[in-house]
Amino acid sequence: MKKLLVAFAALSLIATGTIFAAPKKTLIYGTTDKVSDMDTANAYDIHTWDVFQNIDKGLLSYKAGTTEIIPGLASSYDVNPAGDVYTFHLRSGLKFTDGTAFTADVVKWSIDRVVALKGDPSWLISDFVKSVSVKDPLTVVFTLNQPCAFFPSLVATPTYFPLNPNDFPADKIIKDIGELKSKTLNGLGAYKLVSFKRDEEAIFEANPAFYGDKPAVNRIVIRYFADPTTMRLAFEKGEIDLVYKSLNPSDIKDLSAKKGIVTNRLPGPQIRYICFETSNGIFKDKTLRQAVAALVNRPEIIQKVYLGQNSPLYSMVANGMIYHTDDFKTVFGDGNVALATKLLASKGYTAAKPLSFDFWYTPSHYGDTEVNMAEVLKAQLEKCPAIKVTLKSAEWATYKDNWNKKLMPAFLLGWYPDYVDPDNYTAAFAGTSGSAGMGIYFSDPKWDDLFSKEQASTDPAVRKAVFEQVQKMWTDEVMTVPIWQGDLFIFTKTNVSGVKLGPTLIFNFNELQMK
Numbered sequence: 001m002k003k004l005l006v007a008f009a010a011l012s013l014i015a016t017g018t019i020f021a022a023p024k025k026t027l028i029y030g031t032t033d034k035v036s037d038m039d040t041a042n043a044y045d046i047h048t049w050d051v052f053q054n055i056d057k058g059l060l061s062y063k064a065g066t067t068e069i070i071p072g073l074a075s076s077y078d079v080n081p082a083g084d085v086y087t088f089h090l091r092s093g094l095k096f097t098d099g100t101a102f103t104a105d106v107v108k109w110s111i112d113r114v115v116a117l118k119g120d121p122s123w124l125i126s127d128f129v130k131s132v133s134v135k136d137p138l139t140v141v142f143t144l145n146q147p148c149a150f151f152p153s154l155v156a157t158p159t160y161f162p163l164n165p166n167d168f169p170a171d172k173i174i175k176d177i178g179e180l181k182s183k184t185l186n187g188l189g190a191y192k193l194v195s196f197k198r199d200e201e202a203i204f205e206a207n208p209a210f211y212g213d214k215p216a217v218n219r220i221v222i223r224y225f226a227d228p229t230t231m232r233l234a235f236e237k238g239e240i241d242l243v244y245k246s247l248n249p250s251d252i253k254d255l256s257a258k259k260g261i262v263t264n265r266l267p268g269p270q271i272r273y274i275c276f277e278t279s280n281g282i283f284k285d286k287t288l289r290q291a292v293a294a295l296v297n298r299p300e301i302i303q304k305v306y307l308g309q310n311s312p313l314y315s316m317v318a319n320g321m322i323y324h325t326d327d328f329k330t331v332f333g334d335g336n337v338a339l340a341t342k343l344l345a346s347k348g349y350t351a352a353k354p355l356s357f358d359f360w361y362t363p364s365h366y367g368d369t370e371v372n373m374a375e376v377l378k379a380q381l382e383k384c385p386a387i388k389v390t391l392k393s394a395e396w397a398t399y400k401d402n403w404n405k406k407l408m409p410a411f412l413l414g415w416y417p418d419y420v421d422p423d424n425y426t427a428a429f430a431g432t433s434g435s436a437g438m439g440i441y442f443s444d445p446k447w448d449d450l451f452s453k454e455q456a457s458t459d460p461a462v463r464k465a466v467f468e469q470v471q472k473m474w475t476d477e478v479m480t481v482p483i484w485q486g487d488l489f490i491f492t493k494t495n496v497s498g499v500k501l502g503p504t505l506i507f508n509f510n511e512l513q514m515k
Helices: 002-016 046-055 104-117 120-126 151-155 228-236 249-256 286-295 298-306 327-331 337-345 369-381 396-404 422-430 432-437 445-456 460-477
Strands: 026-031 060-062 069-071 074-079 085-090 129-136 139-144 191-197 201-206 219-224 242-244 261-266 271-276 310-312 355-361 387-393 410-415 480-486 488-493
Touching: 026 228, 046 191, 046 201, 069 074, 085 104, 085 151, 104 120, 104 129, 104 139, 120 432, 139 151, 228 242, 228 249, 249 261, 249 488, 271 286, 286 337, 286 369, 286 387, 286 460, 286 480, 298 310, 298 369, 298 480, 327 460, 355 369, 369 387, 369 410, 396 410, 422 432, 422 445, 422 460, 445 460
Parallel strands: 026 219, 026 242, 355 387, 355 410
Antiparallel strands: 060 069, 074 085, 085 139, 129 139, 191 201, 201 219, 242 488, 261 488, 271 410, 271 480, 310 480
16 A cells, blocks of 8 residues: 555656656856946946857847857858848847847847947947848848958857847946836846846856757856955855856966866956056157056966966967967067166156156956056066056956046056957957057058958958068057956866866857756
8 A cells, every 4th residue: 555655646647747847957057257238338348248149149249159250140151242232131039038029129239339338349240230120020240340350250259149129228338237118138048147146146047948959957056255365265165156257366376286177278368458548648758658568477376376277478469360470579578677677768858857657557457467467567667777667456447447538558458359350359459449448549541441451351361461560560659558367277076077168258158967
């Protein structure tokens, strides 16, 4: 009789579907990164882009871990013979997670909104797109200012992502999701955002309406840590399953040697550099910018601050990328005090009358090592008696406001590419529009013409000549000083797999798997 009751209970569970329900998998991911604006019209940092990459989608996308462009919300596209008109054919029947239909009108509205709001990344559209028109509900046409060889890569960036017009206002940048009508982000991606507490936690759940393959991990929880040490301890205690950006170099060294931890070391296209505000103030004079460039000692920074984990960089074009040259090494070298002293003397600066300026950094956005890098740079610059540096810092939101207001004469930044092409490492800083968005405010018609030339050309020889010229010219204008290029480290528990980042740095949560 007892066996019959047990059997009956099992049959009851089968009847309700409980016994065969797939267990919901939850992966907890730790980071010291922060979310900036909850709006693709102004968000311009890799972590906030990661959030949008997973809850939304572009008309085109990247195959995970590669630079191969694949269909996204558009099933296909056509290009006219001149290369300046792209027609996208949208997937039918798609809806945002609140039920709003996805149409060509939504695409046009979203693109027009980014341009009108003029946020930091708006140049990714306004520099290339003349207009967007709707041919029919599932066909949208982009007319470009001129042919653009890498336009599909631009379309795959979050700045081009369609936003829900029933949620986002047309005339205002959204800082926090509480400002949205629905109080959450309604997207078209593999996940939906179900909870967000700034600087504490974000919870994502698989989007049942997603057009693509369903994620293997149903639930992703991001825990935000104030410092890498606390994050590392939480990982070692088993409280989190994955850690990514940013651990201290000593933590990376220790974790890489531990058993029971999977180390994912990935070649990183990210770079670090000094920026100058070039339109007014003390660094309007390029000779002074050249003097600072001469004093930077890259190998010393990498050894002292990063325990040798990064590589010296002598161009804004990343190492290993097509058309890269090492002009900064040829022209300035490392720690060239004699050259800096000579350049400063030509402008009347001496030990008795030093060049004094504020040098800015942001203390947590790039991890705890940032203050160390700033201090090492200060010591390097002051090896020249004709320079006196005052270090100043601000958290990321204030830091961005400061560069928009031209309050920082010299400051540290990092770059993760929007699209993988030398153009993105150069035009973004030396083109008139991109430079303003970076707080550099450099503008020169000659430079703009060169960028227009390489952007419009599909001939590798033409592009190579332009980028070699641009990199050589950079050592004269020195609107930025390249410092280093780094690898990425993602640590996971042994039951986690599917970490695919690649050159695009897109972290696709839906590729992750748990045993």
